[in-house]
Structures are given as structure tokens and as C-alpha cells.
């Protein structure tokens with residue numbers, strides 16, 4: 001199973017080092033067959049990658065060019081050098097707040113693959129789209145832009161479930177995961193209000209290969225409880 005912690009715009013370098021110390025302590029002696037990845041802000045990538053034991057780090061985004069006049073952007077080569085081996089692409093917050101499109105998601109995914117980063121590509125429908133019965137169509141459209149590469153990981157994150165405390169139901173998750181797996185042969189993670197109280201059930205759903213966790217991943221003990229809830 002995959003356990004991915006998306007810290008979003010949280011934690012300084014100092015705070016991420018304390019977190020690393022605690023999660024290392026919790027995982028010590030645990031024989032984990034899981035893949036655990038933490039996505040800190042760019043500034044903490046290098047230090048976190050040096051402090052964690054048995055946990056990978058990833059970037060929350062990249063730009064698709066390698067270098068050049070792109071003020072404020074960061075390239076796949078730079079995050080690789082800072083210790084990242086994964087990258088989140090197309091998170092709904094980037095799509096909604098920062099103009100990310102299916103086209104830019106595609107370019108970034110191809111660039112990540114070219115530079116040896118594993119892309120974790122986020123897809124999901126809005127509440128309005130779900131209520132209009134358009135979920136599957138939206139997912140299909142988003143999947144159309146995702147490279148069919150064996151390194152790709154998909155995260156299904158219904159927008160209305162992110163940071164709201166309201167996760168999707170087991171039936172809703174199972175239906176969408178089954179649909180995704182019918183189109184692309186890739187691990188499919190669920191994301192959206194996952195915590196240690198609902199993770200056991202969510203991780204037990206057919207077609208769920210792990211979780212992308214936002215808010216609940218900010219506390220090392222809570223993140224560890226989520227990992228432990230996997231059967």
C-alpha cells in the first residue's frame with residue numbers, strides 16, 4: 001500500500017525535522033511493506049530527505065521546463081537534486097487556485113517521467129459535477145491526458161471531500177476506482193478527509209491501493225495510525 005502525506009503549505013524546516021524525528025521513532029522496528037512518501041514544501045525537501053529513515057520525499061508540484069525565464073517556478077531537475085523521487089501533479093488546489101489545466105498536467109507528468117520522478121497525478125470531480133451525474137465523464141476526460149506509463153500513480157480525490165471532513169462513501173470510491181483501473185493499469189490512491197478513524201475502512205475497499213492524506217498527515221502520530229490501520 002502507498003501512504004502519501006501532502007503537507008500543502010505547512011511546516012518550516014525546523015518543524016519538518018521534528019516531525020522526521022518522531023515518525024522515525026514510531027516506525028523503528030516496524031517491518032513495513034508499504035511505500036511511504038512525504039511531500040513537504042520545497043524549502044524542506046532537502047533537509048527532510050536527509051532526516052527520514054525508510055521514507056521517501058516528493059515535491060508538491062514542478063514546472064515542466066528544465067530551466068529558464070520562469071520566475072517563481074521550480075524544475076524537475078531541481079527537486080530531484082533536493083532529494084525528491086516523487087511529485088504530485090494536478091492537485092485540485094493547483095487546478096482551482098492556480099490555473100492548472102489538463103494540458104499542463106500532461107506536460108508536467110511527461111517531464112516528471114523524463115527526469116526519473118514518479119508522478120502522483122490527482123483527478124476528481126466537483127460537487128456540482130457529481131450532483132449532475134457527470135463524475136465518470138469528468139474522470140474519463142482527466143484520464144485522457146495522463147501518460148500510460150507504468151510508473152504513473154493516480155490519486156482519486158473528489159473535490160468536495162478534500163479538507164471538508166466528509167470523505168466519499170465506500171460505494172462511491174469503489175465505483176470510481178474500478179472505472180480508473182479499467183482505463184489505466186496503475187496504483188490508484190484515494191484522497192479526501194482520510195484520517196485514522198476512517199482509514200481502515202477506506203483502505204479495505206476493493207481497488208484502493210493506498211491514500212493521499214492532507215490535514216491528518218501533519219501530525220506524525222496520526223499519520224502513523226493511518227499506516228497501521230492497513231490490514
Ligand code: PGA
Pocket residue numbers: 006157161162163164165191192193194212213214215216
Ligand atoms: P485532506 O487533503 O486529507 O486534508 O482532505 C487531501 C489532499 O488534498 O490531498
